[in-house]
Amino acid sequence: MILTVSMAVHANxxxxxxxxxxxxxxxxxxxxxxxxxxxxxxxxxxxGGKDIPLVIIPQFSYYGKRFFLDNLDFGFTLAQRxxxxxxxxxxxxxxxxxxxxxxxxxxxxxxxxxSAPTRAGLVSPGTPxxxxxxxxxxxxxxxxxxxxxFEYGQVSGQLDLxxxxxxxxxxxxxxxxxxxxxxxxxxxLSANSGFTWKSAATVNYYYRVPIVYSGSxxxxxxxxxxxxxxxxxxxxxxxxxEYEHLGKGIADSPIIAEHGVATVFVGATYAx
Amino acid sequence: xxxxxxxDVAAWAGVVxxxxxxxxxxxxxxxxxxxxxxxxxLRPRICTLSASGGQCDTVVHATWRAPDNESLCLVIVGRPxxxxxxxxxxxxxxxxxxxxxxxxxxxxxxxxxxxxxTSEVLRVIREAIRYRHKRREPWNIFD
Numbered sequence: 001m002i003l004t005v006s007m008a009v010h011a012n013x014x015x016x017x018x019x020x021x022x023x024x025x026x027x028x029x030x031x032x033x034x035x036x037x038x039x040x041x042x043x044x045x046x047x048g049g050k051d052i053p054l055v056i057i058p059q060f061s062y063y064g065k066r067f068f069l070d071n072l073d074f075g076f077t078l079a080q081r082x083x084x085x086x087x088x089x090x091x092x093x094x095x096x097x098x099x100x101x102x103x104x105x106x107x108x109x110x111x112x113x114x115s116a117p118t119r120a121g122l123v124s125p126g127t128p129x130x131x132x133x134x135x136x137x138x139x140x141x142x143x144x145x146x147x148x149x150f151e152y153g154q155v156s157g158q159l160d161l162x163x164x165x166x167x168x169x170x171x172x173x174x175x176x177x178x179x180x181x182x183x184x185x186x187x188x189l190s191a192n193s194g195f196t197w198k199s200a201a202t203v204n205y206y207y208r209v210p211i212v213y214s215g216s217x218x219x220x221x222x223x224x225x226x227x228x229x230x231x232x233x234x235x236x237x238x239x240x241x242e243y244e245h246l247g248k249g250i251a252d253s254p255i256i257a258e259h260g261v262a263t264v265f266v267g268a269t270y271a272x
Numbered sequence: 273x274x275x276x277x278x279x280d281v282a283a284w285a286g287v288v289x290x291x292x293x294x295x296x297x298x299x300x301x302x303x304x305x306x307x308x309x310x311x312x313x314l315r316p317r318i319c320t321l322s323a324s325g326g327q328c329d330t331v332v333h334a335t336w337r338a339p340d341n342e343s344l345c346l347v348i349v350g351r352p353x354x355x356x357x358x359x360x361x362x363x364x365x366x367x368x369x370x371x372x373x374x375x376x377x378x379x380x381x382x383x384x385x386x387x388x389x390t391s392e393v394l395r396v397i398r399e400a401i402r403y404r405h406k407r408r409e410p411w412n413i414f415d
Contacts, residue, residue: 004372018403026406063404070407149408156408179408235287 023188030241032061036238038267045246045258046098072104083151090165093141094196095206103140132197138206141168155180158194164202171202177222187229189235195221200249207253218247231268239266310338312346312380312392319372320397327373328396335361336380336390344389349377357383372396 026032036151062069066077068087068232075089097105160175177194194221197233197267203215224242233238242263251259313335319328334346345357346366356366361362370376376394381387 018405020403024406024408025403028402028404030401061406063406065402065404068407073407075407080405085407087407149405158408 009264013058020215026061026063028063028065030062032059032063032271034059034271036267036269038181038238038265040263040265040267042097042263043258043261044098045256045261047255047257049098049257050101052097054100054263054267057265085147085149087147088144088148089147089160089162090142091160091162093138093143093164093168093171093202093205095202096138096140099138099206127146139166141166141205143171143173169201169205171205172199173197173202180217185229189225189227192224192226192242193222195219196244198247198249204247207250207255211252213253215253218249219252220247221245225245234271236269236271238269239249240264286289296301308338308340308342308389310336310342310344310380310390312336312378312390314378314392316394317392318395318397320399321373322399327371329369329371330370331367332376332394334366334368334378334392335364342389343383344380345383347379347381347385349379351376359383 010211021027036053036057036059038057042052042054044051059071060069068077070074073089073091075087077087079086082230090192092105094105097103142165144165145160145162147161148159155178157178158176160173162173162175163170174192174197177192179190179192181188181190181249183189198218198220200215200217203218207213222242222244224240226240227238229237244257244261246256246261252257308396315333315335316330319330323329336344336346341360342364343357343359343361345355346364348354348370351370354368354370357362358364376396376398377391378394379391380389382389
């Protein structure tokens, strides 16, 4: 804590190696707005859950000297020391996207489908012998905590230690990931790998079924391959494929039908 | 104790006296470009451009005033096409639309354009953009 405060007081968040707009650097005090148009899908692991279509993906961010807004995340940079950045961030709880198609996080992944069911259910009405159990109704939550991002050679990494800040479930999450560029020519092919650890409180907030099932803490690893290619003007081509494996505490829940979440997208992004 | 207080009062009186004597000098220094009390004012005085470039494109209003009638001309350094003269006037106005990307120096010269009577600068200020590292989030769909 003392270290953090000391760094906040003494460190300058300006980056000496950021002298212009690049893939890694962004202008301070300006909005960055873009939209990707294409085709893709994110699978929904819930029983009866409809996959999430990816058609238009808006993205926006704003970086002040210390404050930043990154889609639905926001934070405050405490210190920038060379390749290390320490921030306090707040980010929405992720799993709600599978339960409510209208969740804002789905808007920033794809168009919410108004015709889709808004809630997943454990059983279809009329299923012979089924015990009707009220499905969970998770609310919007925000997790908050420190974030460390770093670079080591070509590798960039991130570590978030998060805790529910909205008083909904008192759950905690650890998110860690590394990103490695595999090919860099005109376009860039990169591989991302990491995990999310979710406490039992987080898992049960989303996947517990009263009387029937109570989960435990989970370790969800993921891998992602992404390719981006600058096109003419403000256009660039994007394609990616991601797979996240759901840990046992989630996968064993009776409201879960799939043990993983796959996301694929191919399209073009326009930066306004 | 009393002696110390007296010394303090004397010291402050000295400071106040010095400041009082020096203060009238500052306006004179600010008006050093003016000769014969001729004053030139510009509106706007500053044009701000974005760091990405562009040019100022605006109507500039120049107003001058003199204590006595003067014969003089208003010119812009580096813009020979701009020249407006007055003969036996104590004040004058001139408006002109200008496109520019660097400071413009407006001068009031005598009628023979030999002597600069006073001058003012319309400054161009470019916005300085600072950059910082973008947050990389491997969970983000495009990071």
